[in-house]
Amino acid sequence: MKVILLKEVKGKGGEGDVIDVARGFANNYLLPQGFAVLATKGNLKQLEERRKNIAKREEVRIADANALKAALEGEKLTIAAKVGDEGVLFGSITATMIADAIKAAKDIEIDRRRIDIPTAIKTVGEHTALISLYREIRAEITVDVIDQSAPVVEEAPAEEPAAEEAAEEAVEEAAAEEAAEATEAE
Numbered sequence: 001m002k003v004i005l006l007k008e009v010k011g012k013g014g015e016g017d018v019i020d021v022a023r024g025f026a027n028n029y030l031l032p033q034g035f036a037v038l039a040t041k042g043n044l045k046q047l048e049e050r051r052k053n054i055a056k057r058e059e060v061r062i063a064d065a066n067a068l069k070a071a072l073e074g075e076k077l078t079i080a081a082k083v084g085d086e087g088v089l090f091g092s093i094t095a096t097m098i099a100d101a102i103k104a105a106k107d108i109e110i111d112r113r114r115i116d117i118p119t120a121i122k123t124v125g126e127h128t129a130l131i132s133l134y135r136e137i138r139a140e141i142t143v144d145v146i147d148q149s150a151p152v153v154e155e156a157p158a159e160e161p162a163a164e165e166a167a168e169e170a171v172e173e174a175a176a177e178e179a180a181e182a183t184e185a186e
Contacts, residue, residue: 001026002039004047009035014135016047016054065134071108072131072139077101080148083124093121093145098129101143121145 008014030036082090095115116130
C-alpha cells in the first residue's frame with residue numbers, strides 16, 4: 001500500500017516521502033496516528049505543490065540538528081550512582097538519567113528515546129552514548145559514572161574546632177544552670 005508520510009517515521013522516511021508499506025501497518029498505525037495519508041492522485045498532486053515548503057522545513061531541521069550536534073559532540077557528563085563492591089552499580093544508568101544530566105548541564109531537552117546506549121552501563125568509569133538528533137545526524141557523548149557515596153575531601157577552616165568546643169561548653173553551662181535551678185526549686 002502506497003502512502004505519503006506527513007511526519008518523520010523512524011526507519012521509514014521523512015515528511016513528503018512516498019513509501020510502500022504493509023496494509024496493516026498503514027491502516028492500524030500510520031493513518032490513525034496522522035503520520036501518513038493514502039497516495040491518491042489528489043494527494044500526490046498536493047504533495048507536488050508542497051515540495052518547496054517541505055524542502056525549506058527540511059533544511060531548517062538539518063541546520064538545527066547540526067547545531068545541536070556541535071553543542072553536544074564530545075561532551076562529558078558526570079552521573080553519580082550507588083556503587084557496590086568492585087565498582088558494580090546497583091542497577092544501571094538509563095537513557096532517562098542521561099537525558100536529565102544533559103538538561104542539567106547544557107539546558108537542552110533530549111527525548112530519552114533518541115539516546116542509544118550500545119552496552120548497558122553497570123560499572124563505574126567512562127562509557128559512550130549516541131544521541132540520534134535527526135535522520136542520520138548523531139552526536140557521541142561520554143558518560144562518566146562515579147560513586148555517589150565517595151568521600152568528598154573538603155578543607156575545613158581552622159576555626160571550626162574552636163566553634164565546636166565553644167558550642168559544647170555552652171551546652172554544658174546550660175545543663176549546669178538547669179541543674180542548679182532544679183536544686184533551688186527543691
